[in-house]
Amino acid sequence: MALSVRSKPYIIPEYSLTGDLLSYLTCGLQYRYQNKGTLPPAMPIQLWFGDFIHGVMEEAFIRWNEQDWKDFPWDWETQIRDIELEVDKRMRSRGLQPPANLFCPFKAGDENQGLCPDSNHPHKLAASIRAEAAINTWGPHLFPLIDDSEVKLKGIRNMPHYAKGRSRSNYYGITGIIDVLSSVKLEEASDRNLIIRYLHNNPAFQYKLENLKKPEYEIIVDYKGMKRPPVNSPSWRHHGWQVLTYSWLRDMQPESSKVLVGILFYLNELSLFKEDLEELKKDVEDAQTDVKPYARDLENILQWNPHSKPPEISDSLKKLRSIRIIPVEYDNQRKSLTEFDSVVADIEESIIKEVKGCGIQSSWKINPEKRTCDACDFKTFCKDNAARRRFPTVP
Ligand code: SF4
Numbered sequence: 088m089a090l091s092v093r094s095k096p097y098i099i100p101e102y103s104l105t106g107d108l109l110s111y112l113t114c115g116l117q118y119r120y121q122n123k124g125t126l127p128p129a130m131p132i133q134l135w136f137g138d139f140i141h142g143v144m145e146e147a148f149i150r151w152n153e154q155d156w157k158d159f160p161w162d163w164e165t166q167i168r169d170i171e172l173e174v175d176k177r178m179r180s181r182g183l184q185p186p187a188n189l190f191c192p193f194k195a196g197d198e199n200q201g202l203c204p205d206s207n208h209p210h211k212l213a214a215s216i217r218a219e220a221a222i223n224t225w226g227p228h229l230f231p232l233i234d235d236s237e238v239k240l241k242g243i244r245n246m247p248h249y250a251k252g253r254s255r256s257n258y259y260g261i262t263g264i265i266d267v268l269s270s271v272k273l274e275e276a277s278d279r280n281l282i283i284r285y286l287h288n289n290p291a292f293q294y295k296l297e298n299l300k301k302p303e304y305e306i307i308v309d310y311k312g313m314k315r316p317p318v319n320s321p322s323w324r325h326h327g328w329q330v331l332t333y334s335w336l337r338d339m340q341p342e343s344s345k346v347l348v349g350i351l352f353y354l355n356e357l358s359l360f361k362e363d364l365e366e367l368k369k370d371v372e373d374a375q376t377d378v379k380p381y382a383r384d385l386e387n388i389l390q391w392n393p394h395s396k397p398p399e400i401s402d403s404l405k406k407l408r409s410i411r412i413i414p415v416e417y418d419n420q421r422k423s424l425t426e427f428d429s430v431v432a433d434i435e436e437s438i439i440k441e442v443k444g445c446g447i448q449s450s451w452k453i454n455p456e457k458r459t460c461d462a463c464d465f466k467t468f469c470k471d472n473a474a475r476r477r478f479p480t481v482p
């Protein structure tokens with residue numbers, strides 16, 4: 088009797104929009120080492136912080152919703168700190184340790200000094216300064232508008248350049264997580280709500296509102312642990328694609344209403360540190376930012392010298408720069424999907440090359456941008472000479 092050969096398991100590769108596709112676009116080789124490596128989990132600072140601040144906003148919303156914590160500002164030591172420790176605990180359980188000097192992981196009374204300046208814990212380090220600013224700036228305006236938080240999105244697309252026997256699958260899955268604001272909540276909110284004011288000042292949103300066929304609509308929201316990128320940067324484009332792809336995924340969920348716009352919060356704009364300030368100054372000098380500072384803010388930013396103390400920036404500019412409203416248009420949505428299809432095609436191509444034995448460094452594309460390479464755990468053995476030359480290693 089001839090024994091039949093067991094067929095290969097049918098697997099549809101699944102890609103998360105931020106964890107895989109945007110991460111790959113930052114640098115393919117870094118993505119490979121981070122996500123598919125046998126190395127212990129390592130995570131560049133920006134990625135750790137992105138996950139952390141996302142978790143902090145989600146957890147803060149849950150506490151606002153379920154507890155009697157409706158008044159802002161929240162106190163860091165007695166309210167926000169507990170949220171941070173909870174998020175840190177969850178991240179550690181996924182193997183993600185906080186980067187040194189960014190976050191104090193200790194409770195008061197802990198005698199271990201760790202990498203903190205002394206053993207007087209807890210220390211409000213950079214991640215905590217930003218978490219506090221994010222919650223206290225946007226919490227009062229955003230939380231009352233959220234109708235559904237941490238909504239999981241999932242869709243299936245045809246595998247680009249599918250070839251039987253060569254491709255891993257004829258489909259791929261695409262996933263994401265968003266918060267959803269509903270028209271009902273927006274109508275109930277106070278007219279002092281800053282997000283509503285920004286939306287009403289946005290011509291694209293106004294136009295869409297006036298031309299609605301049904302009264303219900305939605306806005307989707309995501310958070311970025313970074314400063315607002317310049318308009319000529321790849322990140323600016325990629326974030327736009329991300330939101331538009333989310334809107335496509337959301338539209339397919341039966342309980343959804345029409346998504347009019349997406350909002351991204353660039354939370355680092357609320358507390359800019361030296362490197363961000365240098366980038367902001369450059370964006371202003373090069374006329375590459377869409378939210379420009381005026382008058383006093385402009386003067387302070389342009390006259391600032393990186394060796395002196397940080398320039399004063401008005402709260403109104405910080406808030407305005409930390410919110411980006413992206414109109415959802417059919418054509419742009421299609422374009423974003425095609426763009427991500429080609430990113431998936433690239434990743435799949437690299438996987439196939441590696442499986443065929445081409446070696447990791449030859450199979451994966453690199454994208455050596457100074458700021459990414461500076462924070463990259465793999466720079467010491469990265470193939471890119473330019474990247475290596477910048478980081479002399481101890482002999
Ligand atoms: S050092 Fe730069 S080019 Fe090399 S893997 Fe890291 S991010 Fe990519």
Ligand SMILES: [Zn+2]
Binds near residue numbers: 192208209210
């Ligand atoms: Zn500490």
